Amino acid sequence: MEARASEFRFKRLTEVAPVGIYMCDQKGKVTFVNDAWFEITQVPRDFDVENWIQYVHQDDRDIVLAGLADITEASELVAQTFRWITPYTTKDGQITERWTLGLSQPEFAEDGSHIGYLGVSTNISEQKLREKTQKKTARRSKGNFVNIASHEMRNPLSAVLQLSDQIVSSLSDCRKYYKNKDYDLQLEEEITAAIDAAQTILLCASHQKRVVDDILTLSKLDSARLIITPVDVQPVAVVNEAIKMFEQECHLNDIHMDLEVDDAYRNLSVDWVKLDPxxxxxxxxxxxxxxxxxxxxxxxxxxxITLSASLDKPLDPEGLMVFPSVRKTSEPSEASPPSVNETECPEDSLFLSFEVKDTGKGLTEEEKSMLFQKFSQASPRTHIQYGGSGLGLFISRELVQLQSGEIGVLSEAGNGCAFCFYIKVTRGEPQCTELPVYARTIVPGNQNKRNLGGLSPPLGDASPRPVSPGIMTGATTPINSRAPDFRRLEGCKVLVVEDNLVNQNVIRKQLQKLGCETYVANHGLEALEKVMQSKLYMKATGDAYDLTVILMDVEMPVMDGLKATGEIRKLEAEGSLVRRIPIIAVTANARPEQIKQMKEAGMNDVLSKPFRMPELVNKLEGVLGKG
Incomplete structure (x- = not known):
């Protein structure tokens, strides 16, 4: 009688309980569920009691089954959160994933043998949706803060770089002028000291720019929003572009920098490939x-710098310490960044290997183990003696991993360092008819073994070549690029659209020094008015001026650069302008998706702040066809 009463009370309890109640035998076969459980899980009432796991979300099934094993082993209450295959619809009609919180505990017979499980389920879909929304909001706020901070740091840095260049250029001209005249030696010393000071400012500002870039990249990595965008490009051209960026520093410090292309690269006829330059x-x-x-x-x-290629995944050379990524790739994330598919092996795929070898002091085993970690450097003395944020190598490791590659270091104390990495690419379509450009120095490839980066003998053992102090011999010029000829811009009529008065004045004066005529606008609406007052406009008056090109900032009051560019392109489409005018975005917004947005708005090219005048001249020559 008492047993029957207990059974009745249990049945009534399960009927009125707001939570799902379930019971399973020791093999996981469902022996009882209440109505609330069906309501919470949306499992069909005629489900297979021995195969109920099929209604759990595919990505969570292993977690649930492992949890059941843990319950038996722990002999205590175990909590699990997981998803079901049926979506959940909120009260306002929003469709999201169906999440439940399950609390389970094992049941044992009087003799202590395990006979099954008893548990309850609660619908936590609304809570999970709120958490997801809050994370999105927090991520967006963080991204906005980083964007604003980056924008505010890049703007003044651009002025610092350009004004420092102007000081160096003016003082150098002054020194040349007075060298042929009889003047006080103390004045020459003062001029030399001022040039050195300006060059130091340039180096410091360049370092600051790299730190800003690192912080921006780190933010995107942390929020899983860094995107790899492969395009058709020649790898040698990208390497040469990197070399050219350090040309001045090599001149100042008498450093020899060389690009060598391995025989394997030529033998595979590598030219254009798809990668993210x-x-x-x-x-x-x-x-x-x-x-x-x-x-x-x-x-x-x-x-x-050595460049090589192989059809197979490169082997690690002896002594190389490889640092795989620590990013969690197993966790589901709607913002997970795309990477090159490691399992996809199309016929036109290959691996590019890069090695950067130096004659520095080398690294000990302990120092090598500290590399490639966030905010970490080889030793505490490294930051004091050499500076740096401790982010560069960590970011490098993540960028390599996103391109289905690996990175490592080969080094001994007192014998220099060789940082090696490879990435997976596919052959691309030629974008011009020029022959591939190779470096002047070629390293014979090892036909018997492919390695990570095509390691050559230590630099000290390399066959000697005549090296002029301070000259980067062996570094070829990037394809379709050469040192800018500033005289080619004489007579260009440039409209500078910039709301920052400091940057506006700096750019205007620098362009005037190159022989350009300049006009200024403080925001997009003024730029539109300037265009309609110029000879570009079909209804222009007699006192209208000519315009050759527009330098357009993006973030501006009244009307931003994207809107202004769209309005100008609309006037062209309507036939209100006599010709199409080139527009170059000059902006502190440097993210790839932002650059893509500018191109889609109708801008011909993008120049990211901070920049130096040779970079601007190259962009101008490019859009004006003077290159």
Whole structure:
């Protein structure tokens, strides 16, 4: 009688309980569930009691089954959160994932044998949706803060770089002028000291720019929003672009930098491939910055960049310490960044290997183990002696991993360093008819073994070549690029659209120094008015002026650069302008998706702040067809 009463009370309890109640035998077969459980899980009432796991979300099934094993082993209450295959619809009609919190405990017979499980389920879909929304909001707020901070730091840095260049240029001209005249030697010393000071400002500002870039990249990595965007490009051109960026520093410090292409690269007829040139350039800049930092005080100052290729995944050379990524790739994330598919092996895929080798002091085993970690450097003395944020190598590791590659270091104390990495690419379509450009120095490839980066003998053992102090021999000029000829811009009529008055004045004066005529606008609406007052406008008056090109900032009051560009392109489409005018975005917004948005708005090219005048001249020559 008492047993029957207990059974009745249990049945009534399960009927009125607001939670799902379930019971399973020791093999996991469902023996009882209440109505609330069906309501919470949306499992059909005629479900297979022995195969109920099929209604759990595919990505969570292993977790649930492992949890059941833990319950038996722990002999206590175990909590699990997981998803079901049926979506959940909120009260306002929003469709999201169906989440439940399950609390389960094992049941044992009087003799202590395990006979099954008893548990309850609660619907936590609304809570999970709120958490997801809060994370999105927090991520967006963090991204907005980083964007604003980056924008505010890049703007003044651009002025610092350009004004420092102007000081160096003016004082150098002054020194040349007075060298042929009889003047006080103390004045020459003062001029030389001022030039050195301006060059130091340039180096410091360039370092600050790299730190800003690192912080921006780190933010995107943390929020899983860093995107790899492969395009058709020649790898040699990207390497040469990286080398050219350090040309002035090599001149100042008497450093020899050389690019060598392995025979394997030629034998495979590698020319155009699909890769992300921005991320490859960032990788090379990080490694070259690292190498330059550690060889400035050395007697022998050499950096050799080696480029190789292979059809198979490169093997690790003996002694190489490889650092795989620590990013969690198993967790589901709607913002997970795309990477090259490691399992996909199309016929036109291959691996590119890069090595950056220097003649620095080398690294001990302990120092090598500290590399590639966030905010970490080889030793505490490294930051004091050489500076740096401790982010460059960590970011490099993540960028390589996103491109289905690996990165490592080969080094001994007192014998320099070789940082090696490879990435997976596919052959691309030629974008011009020019022959592939190779470096002047070629390293014979090892036909018997492919390695990570095509390691060559130590630099000290390399066959000697005549090296002029301070000259980067062996570094070829990037394809379709050469040192800018400033005289080619004489007579250009440039409209500078910039709301920052400091940057506006700096750019205007620099352009005037190059022989350009300049006009200014403080925001997009003024720019539109300037265009309609120029000879470009079909209804222009007699006192209208000509315009050759527009330099357009993006973030501005009244009307931003994207809107202004769209309005100008609309006037062209309507036939209100006599011709199409080139527009170059000059902006502190440097993210790839932002650059893509500018191109889609109708801008011909994008120049990211901070920049130096040779970079601007190259952009102007490009859009004006003067290159």
């Amino acid at each position: 921005t991320r490859l350039l960032q990788l090379l800049i990080n490694l070259l910055t690292n190498a330059l930092k550690f060889i400035r005080s050395e007697t022998e100052k050499k950096i050799i």
